[in-house]
Amino acid sequence: MKSLFSILTFFAFSIGCSQPASKTAQPESSINMPLISNEKDESDTLTAKLDKGGVNDSFLLEKEEYEKQKLLLDMGLHHRIKELLNDTSVKVLTQYLLERQDKDEYKIFGSLKDIGDIDNDKIRDTVIVVPELLAIKDEDSDNVYYENGASFVFVNRKLPRIKVDAMCVSCDYIFPIGDIDEDGIMELGQYYSSCASRLKVLLVLHLEDGVWKEIAQCLYDASMEVPHFSKRIKKLKKGLFQMDEITLENKEQFGNAKRVFKFKLK
Ligand SMILES: [Ca+2]
Numbered sequence: 001m002k003s004l005f006s007i008l009t010f011f012a013f014s015i016g017c018s019q020p021a022s023k024t025a026q027p028e029s030s031i032n033m034p035l036i037s038n039e040k041d042e043s044d045t046l047t048a049k050l051d052k053g054g055v056n057d058s059f060l061l062e063k064e065e066y067e068k069q070k071l072l073l074d075m076g077l078h079h080r081i082k083e084l085l086n087d088t089s090v091k092v093l094t095q096y097l098l099e100r101q102d103k104d105e106y107k108i109f110g111s112l113k114d115i116g117d118i119d120n121d122k123i124r125d126t127v128i129v130v131p132e133l134l135a136i137k138d139e140d141s142d143n144v145y146y147e148n149g150a151s152f153v154f155v156n157r158k159l160p161r162i163k164v165d166a167m168c169v170s171c172d173y174i175f176p177i178g179d180i181d182e183d184g185i186m187e188l189g190q191y192y193s194s195c196a197s198r199l200k201v202l203l204v205l206h207l208e209d210g211v212w213k214e215i216a217q218c219l220y221d222a223s224m225e226v227p228h229f230s231k232r233i234k235k236l237k238k239g240l241f242q243m244d245e246i247t248l249e250n251k252e253q254f255g256n257a258k259r260v261f262k263f264k265l266k
C-alpha cells in the first residue's frame with residue numbers, strides 16, 4: 001500500500017456520514033457525562049492565559065481538557081465519540097469537532113451508518129467516523145510521527161476501529177464484501193481517498209488478532225465511476241476473491257481499462 005499511497009497527496013479535510021442514525025444506537029443517557037460548573041468563566045480564564053502568552057504544556061493540557069468537557073456536554077455528539085473522548089488510548093481531534101459545532105456538517109458526528117451484521121452475532125452493526133490524531137510508525141526508520149486522520153468506529157465494541165491516515169473520509173467508504181474465508185467475520189472493502197488526486201485506492205480488510213489488516217488492494221480512478229467502487233470486489237468462492245481495477249492508465253498501457261486481480265485468503 002505504501003507504494004500506491006506515495007503517489008497520492010493529501011490536502012483537504014472532509015469527514016462525513018450520509019446515512020441516518022440506526023435504530024441500534026444506544027441512548028445518550030448511557031453516557032456518564034462529567035459536568036462543568038461554569039463554562040464561560042473557564043473559557044474566559046483560558047482566553048486570558050492565551051492573551052498573556054502563557055502557552056506551555058500545562059496550558060495545552062488544560063485547553064485540551066476544556067475542549068473535551070465541552071464536547072462531553074454536547075447532546076448532538078454521538079455517545080460512542082464521547083466514550084473515545086474518555087479513552088486515554090485514543091486522541092480525538094477535539095478542536096476539529098468544536099470548530100464545526102455550529103455548521104451543518106457537524107450533524108454527521110451524531111449519526112451512524114448501518115453496514116450489516118459484520119461479526120455474525122445476529123445484531124446489525126453500525127459505524128461512525130471520528131477525527132483522530134494518529135501515531136504512525138515509519139516502516140523504514142521505525143520512527144513514530146503524528147498525523148491528523150480519522151477512524152471508522154463501530155458501536156459494537158467487539159469490532160476494533162479502522163484508522164485512516166487521511167481526512168477525506170465518509171461512512172460510505174467502508175462496506176461489507178462477504179465472509180471470504182468463512183471464519184464468521186465479514187471482510188470489509190475500503191475506499192481510500194487522498195482528497196486531491198484522481199487516483200484512489202480500494203482495499204480489502206480482514207480481521208485478525210483483533211486488528212483489521214489490509215490483505216489486498218487495487219487502484220480506483222475517480223474519472224471512471226461506473227460501476228460503483230463497492231461493486232468492484234467480489235467473493236468468488238471460499239478463500240478466493242476478485243478485485244476489478246478500472247483506470248485510464250490501464251487503457252493506455254494494456255489496451256483495456258479493466259484489469260482483474262484474484263486473491264486468496266486462507
Ligand atoms: Ca453484529
Ligand SMILES: [Ca+2]
Pocket residue numbers: 179180181182183184185186187
Ligand atoms: Ca472472514
